[in-house]
Amino acid sequence: MEQLGNIGSEVERALKGMEKGDQNSLGSAAARALELFDLTIADPRLRGRLREITRLREVVCDYLFGQNQYGSSSARLRQDFLYYGIAARHRG
Numbered sequence: 001m002e003q004l005g006n007i008g009s010e011v012e013r014a015l016k017g018m019e020k021g022d023q024n025s026l027g028s029a030a031a032r033a034l035e036l037f038d039l040t041i042a043d044p045r046l047r048g049r050l051r052e053i054t055r056l057r058e059v060v061c062d063y064l065f066g067q068n069q070y071g072s073s074s075a076r077l078r079q080d081f082l083y084y085g086i087a088a089r090h091r092g
Contacts, residue, residue: 001084001088008082014064015064017029019074041057047090060077
C-alpha cells in the first residue's frame, strides 16, 4: 500500500503539471512515478498482484501521454490512488 501511495503522490504531481500546462513538471513527476511503478513491479512480494499494478501503470501512461483509450480522468486517477494512500496511513 505504501509503495502505491508513493506512486500516487507522483501521479498527483504529474496531473497538476498537466493541468497547468507545465511540461517540465509533468515529465519529471511522470518519470518518477514510472520508476516507482517499475520498482514495485520488480518486488517479488507482489507477484500475485502484478496484473493490477501493470494495468494501473498502463492506464496512467495512457492518460498522461497516450490517447486516453481507457477513458480515464484526473478525478478518477486521484480517487484510485487516494485509497492506497489512506490504507498506507492506517497501516503505519
